[in-house]
Amino acid sequence: MSGSILISGGTVIDGTGAPARPGEAVLLRDGRITALGTQAVDDAEAHGVDERIDATGRTVMPGLIDAHTHLTFGEPTGNDELFNHRTEAYSSMLSAYNARKVLRAGVTSVLDADCLWNIGCELRDAIEAGIVEGPRMRAGGQALMTMLGGTAGRMIKDEGRTGYATVVTGRDVMVNEIRRQIKYGVDWIKVMVTGLIPSMKGPEVKVWSFDELRTVCDTAHELNTKVVAHCRNSDSTRDAARAGVDLIYHASYLDDEAIEAVIEAGSAMCPTFTLLGNLADYGAKVGTAPELLDVFRAEIEVTAKQLTKAHAAGVKFLTGSETGFAVTPVGEWHARELEMFVDYMGMSPMEAIVAATRNGAFAMRMEDDLGTLEHGKVADVLVIDGDPLADVRILQQKDKIVEVVKAGKRIDLTTPIPEHKQRTSDQVRFLAACPLTRSLAFTEEQLERMSHV
Numbered sequence: 001m002s003g004s005i006l007i008s009g010g011t012v013i014d015g016t017g018a019p020a021r022p023g024e025a026v027l028l029r030d031g032r033i034t035a036l037g038t039q040a041v042d043d044a045e046a047h048g049v050d051e052r053i054d055a056t057g058r059t060v061m062p063g064l065i066d067a068h069t070h071l072t073f074g075e076p077t078g079n080d081e082l083f084n085h086r087t088e089a090y091s092s093m094l095s096a097y098n099a100r101k102v103l104r105a106g107v108t109s110v111l112d113a114d115c116l117w118n119i120g121c122e123l124r125d126a127i128e129a130g131i132v133e134g135p136r137m138r139a140g141g142q143a144l145m146t147m148l149g150g151t152a153g154r155m156i157k158d159e160g161r162t163g164y165a166t167v168v169t170g171r172d173v174m175v176n177e178i179r180r181q182i183k184y185g186v187d188w189i190k191v192m193v194t195g196l197i198p199s200m201k202g203p204e205v206k207v208w209s210f211d212e213l214r215t216v217c218d219t220a221h222e223l224n225t226k227v228v229a230h231c232r233n234s235d236s237t238r239d240a241a242r243a244g245v246d247l248i249y250h251a252s253y254l255d256d257e258a259i260e261a262v263i264e265a266g267s268a269m270c271p272t273f274t275l276l277g278n279l280a281d282y283g284a285k286v287g288t289a290p291e292l293l294d295v296f297r298a299e300i301e302v303t304a305k306q307l308t309k310a311h312a313a314g315v316k317f318l319t320g321s322e323t324g325f326a327v328t329p330v331g332e333w334h335a336r337e338l339e340m341f342v343d344y345m346g347m348s349p350m351e352a353i354v355a356a357t358r359n360g361a362f363a364m365r366m367e368d369d370l371g372t373l374e375h376g377k378v379a380d381v382l383v384i385d386g387d388p389l390a391d392v393r394i395l396q397q398k399d400k401i402v403e404v405v406k407a408g409k410r411i412d413l414t415t416p417i418p419e420h421k422q423r424t425s426d427q428v429r430f431l432a433a434c435p436l437t438r439s440l441a442f443t444e445e446q447l448e449r450m451s452h453v
């Protein structure tokens with residue numbers, strides 16, 4: 001058992017969207033929130049507590065939930081490394097090393113929807129068992145792709161399974177692959193609904209038929225498994241929603257028809273602007289072609305404007321970071337999405353916090369149990385030195401995150417995590433290029449290069 005902690009004196013933002021409450025105590029016992037306010041203080045007086053945290057002048061809020069991470073990718077320097085050089089065992093160890101950084105960034109839960117091999121499920125279980133320190137996880141297996149591939153286009157094989165992807169050709173293969181992943185413990189099935197086609201200029205196009213998406217959703221749902229889809233154009237978002245996809249990533253360039261479909265289906269949205277934002281802001285430093293920087297920024301602006309309508313209509317928004325790539329390193333960018341929701345979608349900081357906490361519980365499939373500071377909920381709590389309602393960017397500053405409590409247990413934030421080097425056998429030919437500069441690129445020259453890798 002985790003013992004008991006009284007956190008007192010702080011301003012509580014409970015994650016429900018209710019106004020902040022100054023000077024409210026929170027009592028944690030055996031991994032749960034058992035009392036708030038004067039009841040918490042009285043209970044602590046009557047029965048004692050193991051630990052006390054003085055949060056005077058600080059903010060007390062739920063742990064962040066990042067609904068779009070790739071911890072098993074281990075910050076690859078290129079697609080070649082990710083697809084061809086990584087071994088399963090080394091990637092597992094790298095994932096375990098990285099998991100601690102996520103937790104220290106105040107992220108107490110993540111959805112790792114597509115993972116190398118089955119590492120996500122194994123990492124989830126190792127964290128749950130106390131073997132590895134990290135955030136609570138929900139995991140998928142290899143991303144499902146059609147023969148057309150996904151963002152990596154022709155770098156994906158025509159058929160069969162690699163660490164990164166599984167190409168499902170035909171209904172039987174599709175159904176069996178979903179059943180296989182479920183057999184080995186996935187919580188979610190991830191589908192790459194859009195991909196890059198070299199002969200078709202411009203952004204990604206839909207590479208799944210509606211009927212295929214229906215088959216995925218029906219098969220997964222029958223076995224109590226949810227479906228998340230990568231959709232970087234409008235008709236993919238529309239079809240995914242109509243087919244029953246539970247959570248949509250990106251939703252780039254969605255039009256009004258797609259918004260209608262999302263609202264009607266009740267799909268949750270995780271646009272993951274952070275990845276594009278990082279590319280737009282820092283892409284030049286990692287070799288992204290200058291003309292692409294504006295493309296990334298435009299994708300955010302156009303998409304965010306449309307998604308604002310979906311938000312106003314009550315669609316559930318979750319925060320995601322794509323953590324695990326070279327431009328979104330582990331433990332660094334998890335809270336940027338809140339800032340982007342405020343800047344690009346006009347959310348209030350409170351709405352962004354709700355997206356990153358209460359709404360994230362949907363990704364964890366723990367909506368009744370997680371994401372808010374309410375009686376009976378799992379005790380995932382942050383103490384922040386400052387007021388995120390005044391400036392939500394404060395959640396990106398690790399020195400302002402003074403306490404991280406996961407399931408009622410205080411996490412060590414001070415012992416340094418040793419630096420690691422990249423092992424030489426993982427290093428690749430295009431070290432100068434970031435993976436996403438190539439994989440998200442649309443120029444003829446880049447596509448040509450990809451097709452020869």
Ligand SMILES: [Zn+2]
Nearest residue numbers: 068069070322
């Ligand atoms: Zn992703």
